[in-house]
Amino acid sequence: MAKHKIALIPGDGIGKEVLPEGVRVLEAAARRFNFQLEFTDFDWSCDRLLQTGKMMPDDGMEQLKAFESIFLGAVGWPGVPDHVSLWGLLIPIRRDFDEYVNLRPVRLFEGVPSPLANRKPGEIDFWVVRENTEGEYSQIGGRMFQGTDMEFAIQEAIFTRKGVDRVLKFAFEFASKTKKKHVTSATKSNGIIHTMPFWDERFAEMKKNYPDIKADQYHIDILTAHFVRNPDWFDVVVGSNLFGDILSDLGPALTGSIGVAPSGNINPERKFPSMFEPVHGSAPDIAGKWIANPIGQIWSGAMMVRHLGYPEAAEAIERAIAASLVEGGPRTRDLGGNGDTKTVGAAIAELV
Amino acid sequence: MAKHKIALIPGDGIGKEVLPEGVRVLEAAARRFNFQLEFTDFDWSCDRLLQTGKMMPDDGMEQLKAFESIFLGAVGWPGVPDHVSLWGLLIPIRRDFDEYVNLRPVRLFEGVPSPLANRKPGEIDFWVVRENTEGEYSQIGGRMFQGTDMEFAIQEAIFTRKGVDRVLKFAFEFASKTKKKHVTSATKSNGIIHTMPFWDERFAEMKKNYPDIKADQYHIDILTAHFVRNPDWFDVVVGSNLFGDILSDLGPALTGSIGVAPSGNINPERKFPSMFEPVHGSAPDIAGKWIANPIGQIWSGAMMVRHLGYPEAAEAIERAIAASLVEGGPRTRDLGGNGDTKTVGAAIAELV
Ligand SMILES: CC(C)[C@H](C(=O)O)[C@@H](O)C(=O)O
Numbered sequence A, B: 001m002a003k004h005k006i007a008l009i010p011g012d013g014i015g016k017e018v019l020p021e022g023v024r025v026l027e028a029a030a031r032r033f034n035f036q037l038e039f040t041d042f043d044w045s046c047d048r049l050l051q052t053g054k055m056m057p058d059d060g061m062e063q064l065k066a067f068e069s070i071f072l073g074a075v076g077w078p079g080v081p082d083h084v085s086l087w088g089l090l091i092p093i094r095r096d097f098d099e100y101v102n103l104r105p106v107r108l109f110e111g112v113p114s115p116l117a118n119r120k121p122g123e124i125d126f127w128v129v130r131e132n133t134e135g136e137y138s139q140i141g142g143r144m145f146q147g148t149d150m151e152f153a154i155q156e157a158i159f160t161r162k163g164v165d166r167v168l169k170f171a172f173e174f175a176s177k178t179k180k181k182h183v184t185s186a187t188k189s190n191g192i193i194h195t196m197p198f199w200d201e202r203f204a205e206m207k208k209n210y211p212d213i214k215a216d217q218y219h220i221d222i223l224t225a226h227f228v229r230n231p232d233w234f235d236v237v238v239g240s241n242l243f244g245d246i247l248s249d250l251g252p253a254l255t256g257s258i259g260v261a262p263s264g265n266i267n268p269e270r271k272f273p274s275m276f277e278p279v280h281g282s283a284p285d286i287a288g289k290w291i292a293n294p295i296g297q298i299w300s301g302a303m304m305v306r307h308l309g310y311p312e313a314a315e316a317i318e319r320a321i322a323a324s325l326v327e328g329g330p331r332t333r334d335l336g337g338n339g340d341t342k343t344v345g346a347a348i349a350e351l352v
């Protein structure tokens, strides 16, 4: 029986509450589909930062290399500036492990009301492919004349041909396996005149290799408008680090709950571990109450087992999530129920 | 009778169709409220670029200085890269005339269906204040190793204390005159670690001067989600050049038609002319058919006369727009009617 080593990083806030439910469902899936997951816990978090001065130990990245995948809850806590906690843990993992694809499904489930008028399941069903290692998120930049009237801050966005091409290629390859076979590129080449025209050029180049795939592009401003007005237009939407980030929160918002959205930070070459985590954050406002929706974490688990090579297990988890939503199973407050985190997790594990 | 000199720049595509309707309504308002507008036409456009090599003459900016305001249609045409047309006309006007505030109302009108479920007029009624001269839109940056595998592009985002403070100040001053007295800042200080934490610092500093105004902030990703889920939360939303751009397309999308959204590019000190233009672009797909919705242009005219000192005239135009939408007046195709551009313009002029 194949055995896979998984690093567990619950992180902060509700991350610590939803992660165990993700694990519970993964264990159910492993039993049913005959594989083994070996979990190792890491307490890397803002708590740890406050105690030791570091989000993770100095050899943290080295330790993680021993694992096939990382299953993460959420990172961030009030009192710790986000750019400290995130750049001390989440972002180095994404970046140093070359997890250059951040993949996020946007899907409207039966039983979850959409904030959009008259949208039915099946009409919102697409993927956001986000570049995850470069672009607008960079360490390059800084400030000058700090504390004076002349103060200014500079941020460099850096787009490499290698970085852009590989994520575009992933998007086209991914779309070659979908029903609609359609890639939409998020750009802003009318406003951001150095990097975005470059992105567009690479997109035009890449699409030549995929004559059977429909390819189009929109500026990010009007693209957010189309997400709201025409979510049925999309299949695979590819964007830079920042644009992908925005679209992969806006997308799930159209489907009723950020609490159910999952994500995979993927190193397609499998040279390094990939990381799976819910889209939601650590939610300090509801942390400690055990009312957080664990579905984002559980669905991330489905993405992880698909990555590990068990598509049937992934589908079983996704079907269990869908069934729990339709069949009047327990639901958490964000979806109008009053189930707690554990009851929902247990119900889904049972369905698997 | 006061006389105001206005430069007209129809620009490209439907800009040439909607601008005359804006003028027609402005003339009706001027007659009724006793002021005079003296219009001068400029053919600066992509057509002109193709003929002469320039979007505007070399002394274009100098010529415009003679005017109190600029009333613009839309800029951009297929075959001309956007970054060429826009950086040759629209952006220099915004920037060199220090029109550092881009102000855009987001309002759901009676009679215009929202793509959101169960949203009524009054529930979506807020303003986006966008920084309009610096930030993510900058000429600084470029490419290296062009045409090779090592190619990369760099874009610098530049935020100055002066630039950030003045737009934040405008937002707070503006909110001090609204009913809700609430400013929301768009940030991304967890991902964009040099400029956005700086923006947050300046926001924290500025809000100290306005103890009676409620101030909060969200990361741009979740903020777009809240626009969809909780548009009633907002009053004045302030963002950088890029974030404001995104939010001021997404906002109008929630209210049913980008075709009706107006904008003002404002130099609050009135040292230079301000410019008023619809949010929509030149729409090559429908240009020449005279079916474009002129309301965005007409409403921009209302913003312009308010800026010129005629609030009653502005309100009369806005009431006429609202009335034409409710009372079964003619409407263009985007709003489900089959009126043409001129019929709608004439109907609104009549109501004024
Ligand atoms: C045309 C483009 C440069 C422009 C912008 O991004 O500023 C447009 O989207 C707008 O919002 O006026």
Ligand SMILES: CC(C)[C@H](C(=O)O)[C@@H](O)C(=O)O
Residues within 6 Å of the ligand: A086, A245, A279, B190, B191, B221
């Ligand atoms: C926490 C933050 C840095 C992060 C991002 O912007 O990447 C988050 O919004 C996400 O999407 O995973």
